[in-house]
Amino acid sequence: MMFRAYRRFFVVAWQFLPLFFAFARDRHRFLLFGEGRRVSSEQHRERARTLRSSFLTLGPTFIKLGQLLSTRPDILPPEYIDELTQLQDRVPPAPWPEARDVIESELGPIEEAYDNFDTESISGASLGQVYVAEFDDETVAVKVRRPGIGPLVRTDLRVIKFSVPLLVPFVDEAQAFSLETLADEFARVIRQEMDYEREAAMLREIRGDLDNENVQVPVVVDERSTGRVLTMEYVSGTKITEIDDVDALDVDRTQLAETLERAYFEMIIVHGVFHADPHPGNLAVKPDGTLVLYDFGMSGRVDPFVQDRIVDFYIAIANRDTDAILDALIEMGTLSPEADREVMADVMELAIADARGEEIEQYRVQQIINQIEDTVYEFPLRLPPDLALVLRVATVVEGVCVTLDPEFDFIAVATEFLREEGYLEATAREFVREQLDEFERATRSTLRVPPKLESALDRVERDNLVVQSELNDPNGVLDTLAKRLVLGMGLSVSVLSTVALYIAAELLGALFMIVLSLGIAAVLYHSFRKRRGIRARPQFTRQSMRQREDERIED
Structure with a gap:
């Protein structure tokens, strides 16, 4: 090994x-x-x-x-x-004899495990491949882990x-x-993706959680499912981004996009368990307009704390409250607390307008780009592991929705979903309660301040007041200045030492001090030239996405 x-x-x-x-x-x-x-x-x-x-x-x-x-x-x-x-x-499937060996090692002779089995795979992926078979007079899909993939992984x-x-x-x-x-x-x-027992469990859980008659998740056939073989209900459908084929079904694409977004909001916000790989190949539409979800190998769970912060985030977006958006991102650990709030607020406003499908004036985009380009700062966004999949899901789902309906308003649907689930009303009540608590604290403070103020003035009158101050230097400016002073003093000493040794005809010592002086000078010069962080350019708008797509097509 x-x-x-x-x-x-x-x-x-x-x-x-x-x-x-x-x-x-x-x-x-x-x-x-x-x-x-x-x-x-x-x-x-x-x-x-x-x-x-x-x-x-x-x-x-x-x-x-x-x-x-x-x-x-x-x-x-x-x-x-x-x-x-x-x-x-999408890779060529492994030869059938090798796949057959995997199935029979898990379920026994294939003729006994299934009534009929089509040896031509309908889908080949990097970790597994899918076949169609018959079991108990029902058509089923059989997902088989690719032979020999375990040692390679x-x-x-x-x-x-x-x-x-x-x-x-x-x-x-x-x-x-x-x-x-x-x-x-x-x-x-x-x-996790190679463990088909886990995938079967997630399939069952998500299917049981989803309360949406317009969404279908395949049923697992437990008798024919193991860690390397997963048998489930076979559900055919049209790929969701094949627009002409979807239109041929006479399906309302805007309604389909809304169904897709609502299904993922329900999974993430309500149940905390979600299908984490919603690329177009895993989404299909039945002739009656039902949305079908395939392939639950990539699925995730959301911590209750993160669920609450996601709700806060979308409520803040619905209200266009950029301060609340930034607060939610900081609480989730996604945004650095030291980020430039003014710059990030402008970026968020632009992102909200774009997500609503609004036309963004180019001068405004360029204005924000220039604002960011003029500010050298460390990239302020961080992605904790449990949020990376959530971000991917939101991005991919939004992309599919826009493909179905270029004018789709992702935020309006999210806002309506939160209102129906009671989150917006609950937040309003919490806001009133917080304001009442704040008023009570302010009242108490008003009653306490006069005696304390009188005591402080008495101490001033007796010349008995000592003021202490603490200098906050989060950017390390003083630390950098101190290092430069030390380096400058070291450079001065080394240059004087070089001159003294040269005059004393100690050439070897003088040569060593010259090298030392040059080293100190290089470090000192570098400290003035060093610029930390990266320059970021916001490239998240639909307009820029379309532009990049056009460039890709031209290539």
């Missing part, structure tokens, strides 16, 4: 080394020191294509890793997210775990944290 992992490591390294050195030189031109390089959007786009190609070359595990990375804008720039969202794990997970510590020194602190959490999260997610 270890030998296989080492060999695999070199194969992976060969694919990624050119990109690794490019990224490292973006941070420091000479890898460990030097100024950073400014990289254009087109250069990022070209690298992103190379990265996507490498993931496809390396196979199933890395295809899944690329798909997970496409949910992490806290790690990769927008160009990479765009490219990686195109990763499809275990080897690749070893390689990823070994590689992350090598990458950490060459990225920003925030990205280093995200990479480490991503490695752990990915190992957990891919192991």
